[in-house]
Amino acid sequence: xxxxxDFISETGHQQAGMVRPVRPELSYLAGKFGLDDPxxxxxxxxxxxxxxxxxxxxxxxxxILQFLIRGFGIRRVVEIGALFGYSSIAMAKALPKDGRxxxxxNDVARCAAATANARQSSVAARxxxxxxxxxxxxxxxxxxxxxxFIDADKSGYLEYLDWAEDHVRPGGLIVGDNTFLFGALxxxxxxxxxxxxxxxxxxEEFNRRLSNxxxxxxxxxxxxxxxxxxxxx
Ligand SMILES: C[S@@+](CC[C@H](N)C(=O)[O-])C[C@H]1O[C@@H](n2cnc3c(N)ncnc32)[C@H](O)[C@@H]1O
Numbered sequence: 001x002x003x004x005x006d007f008i009s010e011t012g013h014q015q016a017g018m019v020r021p022v023r024p025e026l027s028y029l030a031g032k033f034g035l036d037d038p039x040x041x042x043x044x045x046x047x048x049x050x051x052x053x054x055x056x057x058x059x060x061x062x063x064i065l066q067f068l069i070r071g072f073g074i075r076r077v078v079e080i081g082a083l084f085g086y087s088s089i090a091m092a093k094a095l096p097k098d099g100r101x102x103x104x105x106n107d108v109a110r111c112a113a114a115t116a117n118a119r120q121s122s123v124a125a126r127x128x129x130x131x132x133x134x135x136x137x138x139x140x141x142x143x144x145x146x147x148x149f150i151d152a153d154k155s156g157y158l159e160y161l162d163w164a165e166d167h168v169r170p171g172g173l174i175v176g177d178n179t180f181l182f183g184a185l186x187x188x189x190x191x192x193x194x195x196x197x198x199x200x201x202x203x204e205e206f207n208r209r210l211s212n213x214x215x216x217x218x219x220x221x222x223x224x225x226x227x228x229x230x231x232x233x
């Protein structure tokens with residue numbers, strides 16, 4: 001079922017400086033391939049109450065992650081950047097019963113919200129939220145990992161990619177969100193994201209590395225924010 005909230009999530013947030021471009025094809029896509037999940041919709045409402053909904057992936061993007069998890073037989077996921085746990089819970093729902101996701105979040109209040117939401121969710125047993133800087137937290141996570149979802153500070157994407165390349169098993173997935181870098185990669189930066197030239201270089205390099213056909217079976221999807229998806233060869 002298509003809700004007006006999904007439409008707003010996919011197309012045009014009214015938050016100052018955080019406006020996503022209105023693209024009719026994404027509105028159409030959200031209507032056909034969104035998610036009708038009351039548990040997840042409640043977390044988007046919670047985020048909206050804090051003016052943070054624009055930071056979370058949209059329902060149709062959650063469906064992409066679920067598609068990948070089911071289609072590639074993913075069991076062990078690491079998420080870098082949990083916010084309130086919307087994407088963690090969405091991914092956990094697609095995992096098999098013995099699947100696990102470890103979600104990392106460095107903001108204390110957001111981590112508390114993600115932890116509470118995960119515990120109250122129908123997939124609590126599959127989610128562990130760890131609070132603290134991802135660079136620290138990753139040191140204590142052992143290989144092999146089936147899938148890493150990178151959705152935290154954009155300046156750290158290359159460090160997260162280094163870690164993922166070392167820890168994801170051959171055949172596993174590395175997925176990066178916001179890989180259009182809000183238009184900054186082609187010089188059309190939307191205001192309010194505080195993106196500097198160094199971060200542009202980081203994201204250019206991130207996409208360049210993952211586009212290498214000798215190392216990855218990979219694609220980039222034109223979601224509102226860009227999503228890079230790479231299967232390690
Ligand atoms: C785009 S939001 C994540 C959205 C979430 N994946 C979702 O779709 O619901 C990015 C999150 O990464 C967190 N973050 C930023 N830098 C981080 C770091 N170094 N370590 C852990 N989390 C970080 C931010 O506090 C923020 O909540």
